[in-house]
Amino acid sequence: MSIKKWLKEVSSTVEEVNKIDKRYYKKYDIKQGLRNADGTGVVVGFTKIGSVHGYTKCDGKKIPTEGRLFYRDIEIGELIEKTGKFGYESIIYLLLFGELPGKRNLRDFNAILDRFRKLPPHFTENTILKSPSNDIMNKLQRSILVLYSYDNNPDCLDIEKILLQSIKLIARFPTIISYGYQAKAHYFDNQSLYLHNPKKGIGTAANILHMIRADNKYSKLELDTLDLLLILHAEHGGGNNSAFATHVVSSSGTDTYSAVGAAVGSLKGPKHGGANLRVRAMIEDMKENIKDYGDEKEVKDYLIKILKGEVFDKKGLIYGMGHAVYTKSDPRAEILKEKSLELAKAKGRVEEFKLYNNIEKLTKEIFKEIRGEDTEICANVDLYSGFVYDLLNIPKELYTPLFATSRVASWCAHRIEQVVSDHKIIRPAYKSIKNEEKCNFEDIKR
Missing domain, CATH: 1.10.580.10 (Citrate Synthase, domain 1)
Known part of the structure; x- marks a missing residue:
């Protein structure tokens, strides 16, 4: 048997024995990704070096603020x-x-x-x-x-x-x-x-x-x-x-x-520093499929298709929008947006800047229409950084x-x-789940 054929046969088994039912996380209140239920990060330490602010908390509720x-x-x-x-x-x-x-x-x-x-x-x-x-x-x-x-x-x-x-x-x-x-x-x-x-x-x-x-x-x-x-x-x-x-x-x-x-x-x-490449790929796809960058209806219709998973990579994500901490605005994106317009004018690419600006503006509209007027989503630094790199002719x-x-x-x-x-080794715990365990999930909302 060839190694390729063998791997194909056993890989599904390997995937199955390592898959953990997502309902366990809710049953045992496990913080997936070290995130609380409202998306905020679990506090695990202290730092003097830098801080990021995108919301406040009042009576346990997350209140969006300017970043x-x-x-x-x-x-x-x-x-x-x-x-x-x-x-x-x-x-x-x-x-x-x-x-x-x-x-x-x-x-x-x-x-x-x-x-x-x-x-x-x-x-x-x-x-x-x-x-x-x-x-x-x-x-x-x-x-x-x-x-x-x-x-x-x-x-x-x-x-x-x-x-x-x-x-x-x-x-x-x-x-x-x-x-x-x-x-x-x-x-x-x-x-x-x-x-x-x-x-x-x-x-x-x-x-x-x-x-x-x-x-x-x-x-x-x-x-x-x-x-x-x-x-x-x-x-x-x-x-x-x-x-x-x-x-x-x-x-x-x-x-x-x-x-x-x-x-x-x-x-x-790609979920961290490589995100700017996903923005670049999405933009290239939009350029191929949108005739007029300034036509807000055409851009908005295509963004809705991206969000529905119908086009581009079909993952239902508008790259460059949204952040784990920032809600109303990402200060890095705000600063870089202004600089990118200055550079776009110098390079004769203002029309292309309009596409990025419309992605930011229209994605906010779409999310409010889908999730309600109180929904806040902002452009993150990756939306404009890829554009700036491109304007600088950086590969x-x-x-x-x-x-x-x-x-x-x-x-x-x-x-x-x-x-x-901190002289202690960082050593969190993982709860063991036996394969034969029959867990009662009746009290958990599916």
Whole structure:
């Protein structure tokens, strides 16, 4: 018997013996996805690094509010106003050290990042070029784990050592994803291979554009936009999947490379960092099937078909809409929407911006019509981030890796917080259900 035939025969059995009746979760009040019945997250710890606010609670009821996002108790809009050139580098400093840097501290910190942007000797050839991956997140995760071998004391848990490891990873992420993309494009897409060394004194966003573009050219608007994206993606509280993964893995006492590698694996998932690619795919499908982006009726009718599972991927989801915490608005989406319009005007693509704007506007209308006037749903950051990446001529293979490049500063901050503040291994419980158990579900609403 061939392995393919055997797998086909046994896979249905494997699926069946591992399936748990969903009614058990209600019977035993199990919080699926660590979510309460109203969708709010189960509180499992404390953090000083960031906070996300999208609702209030009154008499146990969830009350929608305008979204607010804080990095170290500073609201995101205020942060953007306070940070000028090297905005993302200022955010890294804030997340790691708890305060925004002065001019001298920022200058010195940028010099330290520049010192580590280049990869170790032979790393590019042996780790990236000799084993390219069709998925840059996979390449990024593997590269992080290989860097463990280049560390003379990788398992040390002294904060001084973890901080150095963190700064090196933050500095090297842009180079790894840029070179990983070039290797992928050369090996799988038959494109010319060009590797530009990172430059000193220009910062993270400029280095990314410098390393992924053949001509090294970019406008100030493009640079400012990418820097803004990095700022907006840098932190989102301890409860998002990748930050929580960092806490969980770090609680075991393992090394920095394993913890950050786990976070990358989490962000790779389409329900987390990979969501922007689902938005991009949905938009491409809508472009093929909608004649006039400005025709609200035509757009609305197609969105209803998506929601009913009749078109696109038939999963009944309008990607880029809705969030686990934000209800009335996602502040990141609000900021990015304004910037995307500015960039769309510069690129002559305002008509396309109208499609995104109509998706946001009309999805809200549809949900109110279906679920009642009190229903609140907002655009999340993924709706506009994919559009901005596209306007910046950034290949879709780099959408999620750029998210990781921004978020690694947060992961490192959360790892340090876990190591410093909570010495217990995170170890929740799972209730065992015997196969032969005959559970009475009569009292449970089906």
